[in-house]
Amino acid sequence: MRTFYRQKLLRSIAVQEIWRFSGGPKYPLYCKAMRILAREGKSATKARRTVCWQRLEMLHHCLPNQYRDPDYLYLLLSREQAKS
Numbered sequence: 001m002r003t004f005y006r007q008k009l010l011r012s013i014a015v016q017e018i019w020r021f022s023g024g025p026k027y028p029l030y031c032k033a034m035r036i037l038a039r040e041g042k043s044a045t046k047a048r049r050t051v052c053w054q055r056l057e058m059l060h061h062c063l064p065n066q067y068r069d070p071d072y073l074y075l076l077l078s079r080e081q082a083k084s
Contacts, residue, residue: 027067030056034070038077047074 033052047053048070059067 027056027059030059031073034073035077038074038081041081044071044074044078 030052033050034047034056037047037050037052053070053074056067056070056073060069
């Protein structure tokens with residue numbers, strides 16, 4: 001039971017750090033940057049080295065029910081680009 005509360009506390013602290021560091025999670029902005037990378041045809045390995053990927057990964061790690069995994073997001077966006 002203690003580990004559950006400890007994990008919850010650590011997540012809360014991590015979310016606060018994200019909030020403070022970035023001025024609030026700018027999820028739509030990071031998604032837009034990811035969309036631009038997919039539109040430009042960047043590979044997933046190149047996209048993984050970007051700041052937006054790291055921030056999306058951090059948000060997903062802290063709040064997985066609220067934010068999507070960047071791998072999944074990139075896959076959706078690249079499929080969307082392939083269709084059009």
